[in-house]
Amino acid sequence: MLTSEELEARRQHFRLLERISLPIWVFDIDKSRVHWANDAALTLWRAQGLPELCSRDMGADMSASVAKRLRQYQSDFAQHGASFSEQWTIYPAGVPVSMNMQLSGIRLTDGRMAILCESRIIEPDRPEALRSVEALLHTDVMITLYDREGVVLYRNPAARESVPNLNMRMAERFQDMEALERMLAMLELHGEATLTLPAHTTRNLRWHEVSVRLCRDAVTGRDAVLMSEVDVTAIKHAQDHSQYLARHDSLTGLPNRSHVMQRFADTLRDMGEGATEAALIYIDLDHFKDINDTLGHAAGDALLVQVAERLRAITRSSDMVARLGGDEFLILMVSHNIREEVDLVRRRLSSTVAQPIHIHGAEVIVTPSVGVSFYPEHGKELDTLLRNADLAMYSAKESGRNALNIFESPMAQRVQQRLELETELRHALTRQEFELYYQPRVDVATGQVRGAEALIRWNHPQRGLVGPDAFIPTCESTGMINALGDWVFEQAARQQVQWAREGLDLKISVNLSPRQFRDPELLNRLARIVTATAAQPARLELELTESMLLGVAPHTHETLDDLRRMGFSISVDDFGTGYSNLAYLNRFPIQVLKVDKTFVQDIEANRPVAELIVSMCRLMQLHIVAEGVETPAQLEWVQAQGIGQYQGYLFAKPLPAAAFVQRVRA
Incomplete structure (x- = not known):
């Protein structure tokens, strides 16, 4: 008081x-x-x-x-x-x-x-008049009355709170004068208009949905403009973010295919009639699937982010770096001497992108296979240039990877052949044109056959017997490998049962591809086949390449543990050609290690490494199989190292089932 x-x-x-x-x-x-x-x-x-x-x-x-x-x-x-x-x-x-x-x-x-x-x-x-005044006071809608020169006559509280200057004129209110003039022109034509404009406010620049209407000033009777404004900044930002997401890759932040299409059209327009050329540089990372399969998808994503950063670092600010999807990237560049610029990019790719990357405790190296198409030499439409750059990239992969190829017309013919191969393979599965050959696995000490590796062959109607190198990569990339792998495993299981009945108690090994191994249905499918064939899992061995075991993905451990519980033995094939080391392999339930043929066949150059591998295997209590033994001298070295089993042309090449039995019994 x-x-x-x-x-x-x-x-x-x-x-x-x-x-x-x-x-x-x-x-x-x-x-x-x-x-x-x-x-x-x-x-x-x-x-x-x-x-x-x-x-x-x-x-x-x-x-x-x-x-x-x-x-x-x-x-x-x-x-x-x-x-x-x-x-x-x-x-x-x-x-x-x-x-x-x-x-x-x-x-x-x-x-x-x-x-x-x-x-x-x-x-x-007049109650409605009083209520309208109250509504005008309390509403968040900003209401302003201007004369025809844009001088303010009245502002309601919301509008007054928004303007940084009490006497701010209409022209001072908005940042985009061209848009304001366009709205006022619509007002003169139709008597009203609505547009979203950036407005200067006490909260800095905000986006307002502005509606204007011609009226009269109730005090002077002169023509006036009644303006209402609603703050739509949050909606505008959400729309901008949505548009950004629609045009950019969410993982790397790079432009996506949709953005490339728009940028390409803008590029052609800006180039005009000058002598400027453009290039599309199509980049695919070699063996990226191995990273996903072994280290997991989180590691693969981290790798893609780092590669995106490296691509930004080696290109000019005027170049566009985009991610098309998966492990595929694109660089769009314009220059008066485009081939020199592409050559610079090639050298930078080799020296930068292929540098080791540390991910989840592992050091990995990914190399780029690159295809290039030039505008207008190789096409004038984006789809044509993309297709041709893609063809050149596949040509680089086929020629050994980690290379840059420029599009040439014969590449299209090779792609057509690849498409025809896919069609033939699908028919071959239906027509059962495949056959298993078996290469004996021999006891070094006694010379007796202890097992066999099942190897697929294709009895092609025109080309005759076709080896797996000609079609397995295509099956892997198209997904047909699961169906083909199931067929191989079932045939090997049935053969094991049949030979056991005939007195040949042999362990048969079957190769698993990376795509098969990461399939969540693998265990169920193998279990169904074992049940249907009455095979003994203990007499079936599953072979994996060491690159499939790279990393610490939980899926790898869990799948291997489940396979062991089902009774299968696990072997690592072609050891020494990938990323792993023996101490690392000790984490997994592996029983057999197959030493790659390069260590056996080039004994002098690889002897220290080969002997170290054998010594480590003994310490880890792994069974050792030497691959690729082709000469008596190589077998003598294998025997001197105390290796238990070998396979190779010295004993026998892979043979059809009937010929295999004859060779074993002989």
């Missing part, structure tokens, strides 16, 4: 205003309380006296929009000496009273800016 001294001081300060018959009061904006009121105002507010009115907390039930408006008043009074005429409704004792208000600033004795309120009561003969 006010003390008698404070009350008397206020009355003395505002003594001249006491004589005015209209309700007048001073409102302390900072404290949300009436600071002083004349007798007419006390009556209006239904107060028992000035002390009682001053004790009321007006902020307790004040709406947020009114509180903001009062703060804006305070700023305008202090900075601009402004005054306002507005229509207000107050609620003394809960009874609405509508008034025309004259509002101006007044300093209190302590220097703070308060508001001097002069009121004149309005008779409520």
Whole structure:
């Protein structure tokens, strides 16, 4: 409550205003309380006296929009000496009273800016008019009335709160003058218009949906423009983000195929009739599937991100680096000497992209196979250039990978041959044109056959017997390897059962491809085949390449453990050609290690490594099989190392089942 001294001081300060018959009061904006009121105002507010009115907390039930408006008043009074005429409704004792208000600033004795309120009561003969005024006060929609020169005539509280300058003209409000002029031209033509524009506000630049309508000023009767603005910044940002995602790769942040199509059209337009040329550089990472299969997809994603960063680093700011999907990237570049620029990229790719990358504790190296097509030499449409660059990239892979090839017409013929091969392979599966050959696995000490490796051959109707190198890569890339792998495993299982009945108790080994190994249905399919053939899993061995075991993916451990529980033995084929080391392999349930033929056939050069492998295998209690033994000297070395078994042309090449039996019995 006010003390008698404070009350008397206020009355003395505002003594001249006491004589005015209209309700007048001073409102302390900072404290949300009436600071002083004349007798007419006390009556209006239904107060028992000035002390009682001053004790009321007006902020307790004040709406947020009114509180903001009062703060804006305070700023305008202090900075601009402004005054306002507005229509207000107050609620003394809960009874609405509508008034025309004259509002101006007044300093209190302590220097703070308060508001001097002069009121004149309005008779409520038009309720809708009063309600419209209240709605205009409380709405978040920014309403502004301009004259035809763009000078402001009125702003509602939301609009006033938004503008950084009290007298900001229409032309100062918006950043994009061309868009504003376009909207005003539509206004003159149709009498109304709507456009989304960037607006200068107290919150910096915001996006507003702006609607304008021709009208008249109710005070002067002159033509005016009524403008409403709604802040749609969040929606605009969401749309921009959605458009960004639609045109960019979410993993690497690089432009995607859709963005490339647009950029290519823009590039052709900008090139005009000059001598400038363009190039599409198509990049595919060699053996990327091995990384996914062994280290897991998270590691593969991390690798792609690092490759994307390296591609950005080796290209010019004017070049476009994009990710087309999977492990495929694209560089679009323009130059007056395009072949020199492509040659620079080739050298940078070789020196940068192929550098080792450390991922999840493993060091991996991926090399790029690159195909290039030139505009307009190899095509004028993007689809044509992409196809030709893709053909050149596949040609680089076929010629040994880690190379850059420029498109040539014969490449299309080779692709056609590959497509024909895919079709033939599908027919071959249906027609059962495949056959298993078996290479004996021989006991070094006794010379007796202890097992066999099942190797597929294709009895082609025209080309005769075709080896696996000619068709297995295609089966792997197209997904046919699962069906073909099931057929191989079933045939080997049936052969094991048949030979056991005939007195040949041999263990048959079957190769698993990377795609087969990562298939979640592998275990179920093998179990069904074992049941259907009545084969003994203990007499069947599954061979994996060491690259398939690279990394610490949980899938690798779980699958190998499950295969062991089913009774299969696990061997690592072609050891020494990939990324692994023996200590690493010790983590897995492996029983057999097959030493690659390069260590056996080139004994002098590889003797220290080969002997180390054999010693480590003994310590780890692994069975060792030497591959590729073709001469007596090689067999002598194998025998000297204490290796248990070998296979190779010295004993026999891979043979059909009947010839295999004859060779074994001989």
